[in-house]
Amino acid sequence: MIDYQHVSVYFGKFQVLEDVHFHLNLGDVLHIVGPNGSGKTTLVRTLVGLLKPTSGHIQIDAKTMGYLPQKLYTKTNMPMTVHEVIYSGLTRQTLRPCKNDCLAIDEWLEKMEIKHLKHAPMSYLSGGQQQRVYLIRALISKPDLLILDEPTSALDPSFREKFYLFIDEMQKENQMTIVHVTHDLTDAIKDNCLVMYVDQKIKFFGTYQEFHAFEHRGHHHD
Amino acid sequence: MIEFLSYGFIQQALIIGIALSLSAALLSPFLVLNQQAMIADGLAHVSFAGIILGILLSREPLWIAIPFVMLASLVIKYLSTTKTINGDAAIGLVSSIAFAIGLIMVKKGRGFNISIESMLVGNIFTATPTEMILSIIITVIIATFVILFYRKLFLMTYDINYAKFSKINVQLLGYVLSGLTAFFIVIGVRTIGTLLISALVVFPSVISSQLAKSFKNTLIIGVISSFIIVILGIFVAHPLEIPVGSTIVVIYAFVLLSLLITKPLWRT
Numbered sequence: 407m408i409d410y411q412h413v414s415v416y417f418g419k420f421q422v423l424e425d426v427h428f429h430l431n432l433g434d435v436l437h438i439v440g441p442n443g444s445g446k447t448t449l450v451r452t453l454v455g456l457l458k459p460t461s462g463h464i465q466i467d468a469k470t471m472g473y474l475p476q477k478l479y480t481k482t483n484m485p486m487t488v489h490e491v492i493y494s495g496l497t498r499q500t501l502r503p504c505k506n507d508c509l510a511i512d513e514w515l516e517k518m519e520i521k522h523l524k525h526a527p528m529s530y531l532s533g534g535q536q537q538r539v540y541l542i543r544a545l546i547s548k549p550d551l552l553i554l555d556e557p558t559s560a561l562d563p564s565f566r567e568k569f570y571l572f573i574d575e576m577q578k579e580n581q582m583t584i585v586h587v588t589h590d591l592t593d594a595i596k597d598n599c600l601v602m603y604v605d606q607k608i609k610f611f612g613t614y615q616e617f618h619a620f621e622h623r624g625h626h627h628d
Numbered sequence: 629m630i631e632f633l634s635y636g637f638i639q640q641a642l643i644i645g646i647a648l649s650l651s652a653a654l655l656s657p658f659l660v661l662n663q664q665a666m667i668a669d670g671l672a673h674v675s676f677a678g679i680i681l682g683i684l685l686s687r688e689p690l691w692i693a694i695p696f697v698m699l700a701s702l703v704i705k706y707l708s709t710t711k712t713i714n715g716d717a718a719i720g721l722v723s724s725i726a727f728a729i730g731l732i733m734v735k736k737g738r739g740f741n742i743s744i745e746s747m748l749v750g751n752i753f754t755a756t757p758t759e760m761i762l763s764i765i766i767t768v769i770i771a772t773f774v775i776l777f778y779r780k781l782f783l784m785t786y787d788i789n790y791a792k793f794s795k796i797n798v799q800l801l802g803y804v805l806s807g808l809t810a811f812f813i814v815i816g817v818r819t820i821g822t823l824l825i826s827a828l829v830v831f832p833s834v835i836s837s838q839l840a841k842s843f844k845n846t847l848i849i850g851v852i853s854s855f856i857i858v859i860l861g862i863f864v865a866h867p868l869e870i871p872v873g874s875t876i877v878v879i880y881a882f883v884l885l886s887l888l889i890t891k892p893l894w895r896t
Binding site for chain 1: 775779783785786787789790793837840843844
């Protein structure tokens with residue numbers, strides 16, 4: 407699914423990523439952790455095609471990709487409704503949305519518990535509600551590769567748990583490949599997932615059980 | 629009233645007015661809500677130089693002015709993509725350089741007998757048939773462009789990164805958008821005036837976003853309100869013998885002010 411080959415990224419003289427190399431198969435779930443400024447978001451930006459690596463090669467075999475950015479650069483005071491924003495996530499869009507797409511949007515709003523906000527302007531929504539809308543935008547096109555950059559940072563704890571259960575369910579149903587950047591692994595960990603610890607370089611890559619042992623060896627001080 | 633409408637120059641002014649108000653209102657949300665409101669103003673200054681160059685070199689100044697301003701719009705767009713120059717600085721640079729050169733050309737150009745005032749204020753009643761035809765053409769092009777690329781333009785306006793992620797060619801669409809704005813501005817400068825043409829681009833979205841909750845309605849309300857206000861402007865300005873451009877801007881301002889003042893009363 408993803409072949410990330412010897413990628414390095416420089417911003418001027420600063421090296422943000424150094425020779426990062428990994429491979430993901432269809433249906434893999436990868437959690438990326440690391441301290442602030444370790445290059446996690448840069449790695450994600452290269453994956454979604456917003457940033458070209460200085461060297462190395464990235465190959466992605468996904469039909470459709472979903473992406474939830476960490477910092478939402480959107481202009482939230484712009485007049486636009488929840489429905490309009492979600493619709494903009496679909497691969498095929500027409501001037502007049504077709505009935506099936508509208509039904510799909512309704513279903514998603516229901517699942518995310520924000521059905522009543524369908525025609526509300528985005529500016530009326532709280533941060534957490536907006537985050538759910540952007541999440542639906544990422545999922546609406548049924549992606550086979552989903553990239554989440556700290557998706558739960560604005561969600562309240564009760565919904566956060568629900569969110570991960572829900573992603574897990576979707577992943578199992580559709581054999582979705584997921585790359586998930588996070589600060590907090592506790593809610594996100596499910597069976598058979600992979601963990602990458604990145605700090606400019608890959609310091610660790612393996613299963614969660616192995617990562618646990620790695621953490622206990624005290625990687626923070628090496 | 630019927631008699632008033634039977635004059636050829638009034639009919640022509642109405643057609644140009646309607647065409648320009650529609651073009652401007654269709655472009656408006658994609659520029660204003662994307663922090664590019666000033667591009668219209670900048671390009672109006674460039675048009676000033678473009679039209680003077682056109683008058684000096686040709687019998688049909690627009691044939692020179694239109695490509696000249698479209699080129700300038702591409703330069704502005706290009707400069708604003710470079711890392712060291714901001715979008716608003718790029719507009720400031722290109723428009724002031726062009727305006728300066730325009731003023732020098734007026735002073736030194738031989739046989740230049742058009743007053744600068746008429747260029748700054750414009751006159752919709754003395755427009756030529758060529759200008760009328762061009763204004764219809766640009767309206768058709770802009771309407772087609774906006775309808776065909778509405779969804780992409782919307783995504784680009786509110787979230788450029790997601791638009792790039794969705795494989796939308798944001799560079800190309802951005803260039804086409806500024807090129808079309810430039811075309812519209814040149815025609816508008818001759819009729820509405822250098823100083824006021826940008827109002828036609830800025831007001832529609834500012835007014836409609838007071839009323840609309842969705843992007844679609846912002847666009848639609850903008851188009852309808854501009855259409856009414858521009859026609860009203862022409863009807864009010866002619867008998868009072870005041871400039872049409874100024875009248876339109878004053879009506880726009882009046883509408884906006886009324887909306888802002890009464891907003892607490894009708895806003896739910």
